[in-house]
Amino acid sequence: MIQTTDGIILRKQNLRETSVILTLFTKDFGKMQGVMKGARGPKAAMGNNPEMFSLNNVVFYERKRGNLNSISQCDLKDFFDPIRSDLERTVYADYFLELVDAVMMEGDTSEDIYNLLLNSLKFISKPVSPKRVARIFEIKLMEMSGFLPELNNCILCNKEVEGDGNFSLRSGGILCRACEAEDKSGVRLSKGTINFIERVRKSSFEMVSRLKVSQDVGKELELFLRKFVDYHLQRPLKTVEFLKKINL
Numbered sequence: 001m002i003q004t005t006d007g008i009i010l011r012k013q014n015l016r017e018t019s020v021i022l023t024l025f026t027k028d029f030g031k032m033q034g035v036m037k038g039a040r041g042p043k044a045a046m047g048n049n050p051e052m053f054s055l056n057n058v059v060f061y062e063r064k065r066g067n068l069n070s071i072s073q074c075d076l077k078d079f080f081d082p083i084r085s086d087l088e089r090t091v092y093a094d095y096f097l098e099l100v101d102a103v104m105m106e107g108d109t110s111e112d113i114y115n116l117l118l119n120s121l122k123f124i125s126k127p128v129s130p131k132r133v134a135r136i137f138e139i140k141l142m143e144m145s146g147f148l149p150e151l152n153n154c155i156l157c158n159k160e161v162e163g164d165g166n167f168s169l170r171s172g173g174i175l176c177r178a179c180e181a182e183d184k185s186g187v188r189l190s191k192g193t194i195n196f197i198e199r200v201r202k203s204s205f206e207m208v209s210r211l212k213v214s215q216d217v218g219k220e221l222e223l224f225l226r227k228f229v230d231y232h233l234q235r236p237l238k239t240v241e242f243l244k245k246i247n248l
């Protein structure tokens with residue numbers, strides 16, 4: 001059956017001389033893969049060269065499960081130009097793609113995650129801190145994937161956590177003062193950081209992108225989310241290694 005949808009290109013692999021295999025996160029079909037013939041080489045039509053993290057309208061022939069779809073058209077809708085002329089923004093955008101690719105299986109659909117990815121690419125194209133966009137993206141993606149537990153009550157005794165807490169990756173939640181000895185490897189979360197996470201998960205991207213974050217909260221958040229995301233992925237992301245290398 002012929003289908004059409006909007007999709008963001010997550011991955012592109014060359015196939016033989018003139019074809020590519022595209023991995024997309026689409027609005028209506030979630031994560032999907034398809035072969036696009038004639039997308040490379042001297043005979044490739046102008047404008048028929050799909051690029052990473054671009055938004056496209058895709059026309060494809062849907063195959064049965066286990067077979068690659070066949071993409072006949074991939075019309076560019078947004079190229080996110082400002083991302084491409086700035087190394088830091090490019091690496092963060094690649095990181096968003098890699099993270100979505102890692103948490104979503106082929107065939108998984110989520111319009112929320114599609115909109116999140118699209119919004120993150122739009123925001124990181126603006127003159128805002130790419131780091132802040134990355135933190136919001138991580139919190140919202142973890143929330144939408146069902147990984148992020150609520151942070152107001154202790155995961156072990158259910159008492160309300162007042163003030164700072166310790167996040168236990170092993171227990172999958174926050175520990176109150178009385179319980180924090182249960183996991184000495186817990187990650188410290190100050191009240192300010194907990195409040196920020198709670199606000200991000202409940203508010204729109206637009207709203208939280210304007211929130212000011214103190215340097216301390218920013219650093220704590222980065223450390224926590226790095227450990228939290230790594231724990232749930234169980235394999236290192238290439239973009240994270242690269243971000244470390246170039247010290248971003």
Ligand SMILES: [Zn+2]
Nearest residue numbers: 154157176179
């Ligand atoms: Zn407790």
